[in-house]
Amino acid sequence: MTDSPRTIPHWIDGAHDAGAGDRTAPVYDPARGVVTANVVLADGDDVARAVASAKAAFPAWRDTSLAKRQTVLFRFRELLNERKGELAEIITSEHGKVLSDAGGEIARGLEVVELATGFPHLLKGAYSENVSTGVDVYSLKQPLGVVGIISPFNFPAMVPMWFFPIAIAAGNTVVLKPSEKDPSAALWLAALWKEAGLPDGVFTVLNGDKVAVDGLLEHPDVASISFVGSTPIAQYIYETASKNGKRVQALGGAKNHMLVLPDADLDLVADSAINAGFGSAGERCMAISVVLAVEPVADALIEKITERMATLRIGDGRRGSDMGPLITEVHRDKVASYIDIAEQDGARVVVDGRGIEVDGEADGFWLGPTLLDAVPTTSRAYTEEIFGPVLSIVRVASYEEGLALIDSGVFGNGTAIFTNDGGAARRFQNEVQVGMIGINVPIPVPVAYHSFGGWKKSLFGDSKAYGMQGFDFFTQEKAVTSRWLDPSHGGINLGFPQN
Ligand code: NAD
Numbered sequence: 243m244t245d246s247p248r249t250i251p252h253w254i255d256g257a258h259d260a261g262a263g264d265r266t267a268p269v270y271d272p273a274r275g276v277v278t279a280n281v282v283l284a285d286g287d288d289v290a291r292a293v294a295s296a297k298a299a300f301p302a303w304r305d306t307s308l309a310k311r312q313t314v315l316f317r318f319r320e321l322l323n324e325r326k327g328e329l330a331e332i333i334t335s336e337h338g339k340v341l342s343d344a345g346g347e348i349a350r351g352l353e354v355v356e357l358a359t360g361f362p363h364l365l366k367g368a369y370s371e372n373v374s375t376g377v378d379v380y381s382l383k384q385p386l387g388v389v390g391i392i393s394p395f396n397f398p399a400m401v402p403m404w405f406f407p408i409a410i411a412a413g414n415t416v417v418l419k420p421s422e423k424d425p426s427a428a429l430w431l432a433a434l435w436k437e438a439g440l441p442d443g444v445f446t447v448l449n450g451d452k453v454a455v456d457g458l459l460e461h462p463d464v465a466s467i468s469f470v471g472s473t474p475i476a477q478y479i480y481e482t483a484s485k486n487g488k489r490v491q492a493l494g495g496a497k498n499h500m501l502v503l504p505d506a507d508l509d510l511v512a513d514s515a516i517n518a519g520f521g522s523a524g525e526r527c528m529a530i531s532v533v534l535a536v537e538p539v540a541d542a543l544i545e546k547i548t549e550r551m552a553t554l555r556i557g558d559g560r561r562g563s564d565m566g567p568l569i570t571e572v573h574r575d576k577v578a579s580y581i582d583i584a585e586q587d588g589a590r591v592v593v594d595g596r597g598i599e600v601d602g603e604a605d606g607f608w609l610g611p612t613l614l615d616a617v618p619t620t621s622r623a624y625t626e627e628i629f630g631p632v633l634s635i636v637r638v639a640s641y642e643e644g645l646a647l648i649d650s651g652v653f654g655n656g657t658a659i660f661t662n663d664g665g666a667a668r669r670f671q672n673e674v675q676v677g678m679i680g681i682n683v684p685i686p687v688p689v690a691y692h693s694f695g696g697w698k699k700s701l702f703g704d705s706k707a708y709g710m711q712g713f714d715f716f717t718q719e720k721a722v723t724s725r726w727l728d729p730s731h732g733g734i735n736l737g738f739p740q741n
Contacts, residue, residue, distance in 0.1 A: 250281040250425050252288060252449050253432040255295045256442025262287040267422045267451065272338035272567040273558040275605030281425045284450035289457030292448040296388040296415040297463045299443025304385050304413040306441075308362040315359045315411055318438035322352060322431075329430055331560075333398055336424035338566040338607070339522045340559035344399075351403030353690035354708050358407035364713050365412060377725045383717040385413035386465035386489065390458040392479065393428075394471040395421035395569050396525045396629075402428060404694065404707040405468045405716075410435075410444060412716045417446045417464070419454050423569055459483050466490065466715070468707070470527075472627070473653070473699045480702035491715060492702040493695060495627045496655030499532045500684060501644040501670070503661035504539050510682065511660045512546035518658075518684035519633035520554065520565050520611045524577075527700075528656045528678070528685045532617075532624065532634045534644040540637045544592060544615060547633070551593050551611050557601025567600075567607040568630055574607040577630030581612055584623035584634070590615040595631060619647060627653070641666060649675045654697030658684050677701065 250269060252259040263285035268277040284292070303311075322329070330344035337344070367381035389409050393401045398420060406416050420428035428447045435445045448454050458464050459482045466489035469479040476494035483490035500518070502511050511533075518530035535543055557563035568574040578596055585591055595610030602608065609631060617624050617634040624634060638644045648657055658680035659670045667681045677696035680686030688694050688709070695706030705715040 247277050248279045250279050250429065250449060252282060252284065252292065253429055253445075253447035254288075254292050255446075256436050258429075259288075259291075261285070261449075262291075269336055269423065269425065270570060270607075271335055272569055273560070273606045274603040275571070275607060278335070279426070281422050281449050283422065284448050284454040284457065286453070286457055288448060288450070289454055289461065292417050292446045293388055293458070293461050293463050295443040296417050296446050299441055300385075300387055300415045303415055303441060303444050306413075311411060311413070312359060312362060314439045315355065315361075315407065318435060318440070319352065319355045319359060321434050321438055322348070322355065325434070326352070329399060329427060332426050332430055333424070334559040334566070336426055337395065337398060338559060338569060339525070340563055340566050343522050344559070347397050347400040350687065351400040354403050354712075355407040357690040357708065358411040361408070361411035361713070364710070365717065367719070373723075376728055377723060379721060379723050382720045382722065383412070383713070384720055386716060386718060387414065388464050389414045389416055389466045389468065389716060390464045391416060391418045392455055392458070392467065392469045392471070393418065393420050395423040396522070396527070398424040398427035399431065401470045402431070404470075405712065406445065408708060408712040409716045410440070412713065414716055415444045415446075417448050417458065419448050419450060419458060422449065422451055425449050455479070456482075459486060459488075464488065467492070468715070469493065470707075476702050477699070489715065490703050491695075491705045491707065493527075493707065494700050494702065495629075495653060496527045496529075496696065496700050497532065497625075497627050497651055497653045498528060498530050498656045498658075499534050499644075499648045500530045500658045500660060501534045501536070501641070501648065502539055502543065503536050503641060503659070503663060503666055505662045506539070506660040507662065508539060508543055508546055511543060512550055514658070514660065514684035515547055515633060516550045516554070520631045523565050523568055523609070524631040525569065525629055526685070528687055529629075530633065530658065530684055531628060532636055534636050534638050534647060536638055536641060536644060540615070540635060544613070544635060547613060548593060551613060554611055555601060556598060556608065556610050558603070558606070561601055563601055565611065565631065567602065568609055569607065571607050573630070574609050577628055577632060578609055580623045580626070580628045580630075580632055581614070584614050584617050584621055587618050587621035587623065589617040589621065589623065589634070625651070641670075645670070645673060652699045655700035656680065656686055656696065658682075658686060677706075
């Protein structure tokens with residue numbers, strides 16, 4: 243049976259919108275390797291229409307009472323919670339991650355929605371009475387206007403939800419440009435907002451590629467850009483949006499290391515390495531890509547990891563598998579090429595994921611979990627982000643050697659230490675040059691009321707995602723100095739008031 247591909251439109255002014263141009267991109271079901279839809283790619287007219295709609299919706303949404311905005315957010319939270327199964331199926335059908343992992347991504351997004359429902363408390367300003375005689379100073383946190391969000395393929399629901407619940411709660415209107423590889427989750431969320439009572443134009447989905455992104459970066463009515471994706475594009479976004487006078491946060495790529503000290507619980511380490519290395523087929527910016535084994539633990543650890551890898555079921559994410567396919571054939575081939583590179587550079591392929599048997603269609607974009615040992619730190623397989631199910635073991639002689647390797651990389655997203663030595667863990671959290679640290683926790687994604695973001699080339703801009711930094715990013719502060727006139731308190735004074 244062949245699918246007849248449907249067309250995935252934009253969402254503008256509270257309705258599907260076919261777009262003005264005729265460019266499209268194929269959207270695949272990665273577990274079957276077939277095109278299931280074609281997504282429209284915005285041209286300049288579409289960008290203009292999307293931003294104009296968001297701009298028109300802004301004044302009324304900004305002035306909507308906190309109580310009414312909160313009602314919409316609570317309703318959105320309830321609807322999402324009731325129907326998250328539908329969204330998980332959409333994510334799996336376009337991204338390929340297994341259904342339980344799609345559910346996990348929604349749960350992490352829901353956390354941010356739940357945080358955002360408490361926005362009236364979080365957006366309170368400060369008040370100082372009588373700063374000078376009869377004079378008060380207070381601050382207001384006001385929305386920015388139209389805010390742009392540009393998201394990657396690997397979390398089609400969660401990453402947009404890192405930003406839009408807070409942006410909308412704070413009174414902004416949002417134009418989301420999702421990844422063209424798996425755009426349907428964003429449209430589903432847009433329809434849910436409408437059902438929750440969000441006025442038309444407050445949440446827009448603009449589908450597209452570089453043309454849509456550049457249109458948002460250049461548009462004078464877009465106040466800010468929140469970007470998540472690969473490092474070269476993040477750097478481009480940061481520089482271009484800044485040059486155009488926009489507020490910008492651009493989260494980039496990663497190469498996360500797990501440092502294993504000899505006193506660590508090796509069973510916990512092996513379980514964690516499997517979960518963090520192969521969950522979502524390694525297509526996570528917080529995936530563990532390198533295990534730094536402080537000798538003499540490497541051989542014992544490799545044995546434990548290998549035993550566990552043999553139990554993993556690879557296949558269609560709708561069939562109860564542990565790990566699904568990669569996003570596209572091109573990406574699968576790129577990830578597989580790193581195994582060749584590592585081999586040529588002298589690494590040992592302990593478990594080879596190339597050409598494995600799977601519980602899925604032959605044309606799916608498969609690559610099995612792969613374990614490499616003794617990967618040279620000069621190899622591109624070590625220095626570059628792979629973004630697939632390839633876990634590298636690098637043997638080091640000491641904590642210091644491991645730390646130096648982590649700090650020598652260009653990325654600084656996440657890292658983890660596994661040890662039973664509290665002093666060593668404390669020293670690591672203090673010394674390491676990385677933004678998010680796990681101590682006996684392999685994927686240390688902060689909960690919604692903290693903030694998410696790396697250091698170095700993993701984050702451009704000075705604002706992380708969600709938490710209080712999210713509220714600060716999506717608001718601008720106004721300081722008001724006020725005096726209500728008292729006839730006894732007049733007179734000319736050319737200096738600053740001092741009492
Ligand atoms: P990507 O950089 O290819 O695409 C991200 C977004 O940018 C998409 O919406 C895409 O349409 C757009 N884009 C792509 N090329 C562009 C160009 N030349 N000009 C303008 N816009 C362009 O990233 P991806 O492949 O979708 O996602 C994977 C990457 O995202 C990995 O590097 C991963 O580490 C990173 N990521 C980082 C985080 C984080 O929090 N730091 C989270 C998730 C993913």
